Amino acid sequence: MDIFDKIKKSWWVILSFIMFLNGFGFIYIAVKYNNRNWLLEGVMYEAPWFLYFIMFAMYGGPRYGILNPTLLILLLAMLLYFVSIIRSVWLAVKLWDVYENEEKYTISSTSLKNDNNNESGSFNNNILCCVFLIVIFIIFAAVAL
Template identity: 50%
Template sequence: MSIAEKIKRSWWILLSFIFMLNGFGFVYAGFKNNNWKWVIEGVIYEIPWLFSFFYANTDLLNIYIRFALVLMLISIIRSIWLAIKLADVYDNEEKYSVRPTVINNHNNPKRNDNSLTNVGCCLCLIVIFTVFALVAIL
């Protein structure tokens, strides 16, 4: 696989470097690769930012911001590490691909499993626009 193709498949890493959006890259990568652990990890990276909105006028704000910045640094390191692992998978797709077995399943209709990915992407965009709207209002 060419370097341009790898970059095209790994654009989500840039979200880790963006303030308050660092977890959405993991959510996207988790939905794209059908890995719920990455989705949960992305949500965990976003939780302190959400709490900082709720506790904006309290003494807890500094604690949440510091905790969120530490998690942001961790998410940057983790996203680079994950991108390296995924690049290996992209290079060896034949090795990691699941080969279909020959079974008599002509009576079973083929199911489209993209609906969950589409819902996840829509929810991610809704959350991003909601955060931007909250920041613009405040």
């Protein structure tokens, strides 16, 4: 696969460079490759922006000083914005290896029959991650009130 095809398959990285849309690239790639972790990561990158717009609509601009909840959420959103840029470029480079060696990463039908992974452990980790994110947002909401 040539470099142009790899770049075409990595168009979703551009979304990470657009403020307020940085999580949608991860949501797209998660849906395309059926990966729950990337989906949660994309939602995590978008949630502070959503919360910021709600807080800005309720409380307005920064009039409470440095401890303004709207400003704190904006700082968190900006931090996650820069993290998402770095993470999306890193993930795109890792996926280029997958695009180059698709036969190496393709699952054959015989390997599916011999798979003895514990699916309930993965499910419990995903639930724990979601609960943790909900707790973080409840803390932010409590601080905002």
